Amino acid sequence: MTTHYVDLTVVPDAETGAPQLLGALHDRLHIALVQHRLDNIGVSFPGYSVIPRTVGATLRLHGSDTSLRQLLGADWLKGLRDYVRMTEIAPAPSDAPHRTVQRKQFKTNVERLRRRRMRRKGETAEQAAVAIPSSIERTPNLPYLPVRSRSTSQPFCLFIALGPLSASATPGRFNSYGLGGTATVPWF
DSSP: OOOEEEEEEEOOOSSSOHHHHHHHHHHHHHHHHHHTTOOSOEEEOTTOBTTTTBOOSEEEEEEOHHHHHHHHHSOTTTTTGGGEEEOOOEEOOTTOOEEOEEEEOOOOOHHHHHHHHHHHHOOOHHHHHHHSOGGGOOOOOSOEEEEEOTTTOOEEEEEEEEOOOBSSOOOOOBOTTSOBSSOOEEOO
16 A cells, blocks of 8 residues: 655756656666566656646655665665655655556557568558558657666657546556556655
């Protein structure tokens, strides 16, 4: 249950902006969650805004006091400590509403999708164009984190979508990005 939280706020400098630092911080969190097999830590972004489109400069971790202490006891912030300000673990407000914080994936590049289909199915460019029309391409308007794939080392945008506010918590598990399918976190 996500009864406690801790805020990790990035402090940008002249060379590195908040989005890049927050992306690097979230990358490190992702690795730590995988290494320690933690599926009881959720994340939220108190600075989340669609207009302007940003997740802000703070990564809020949610979990039990014990699970947060376990995560923070690991040395996953190595190399980023100078850029991160961390609060103490504290109880989440008992009257806070809850919501899901989820990853949203988009089919954003039709040409890339067609090339992939040609490789996988051995199709010609014309066949792939018929199978994947230009009309499926979408331009996302959600805030995102710039992250790097662990398997391919390619950069990608991790788009973040918020679910509706709810008066009560929905328990569940979080993925290795700290995002929940149905599991909610306190929103404050």
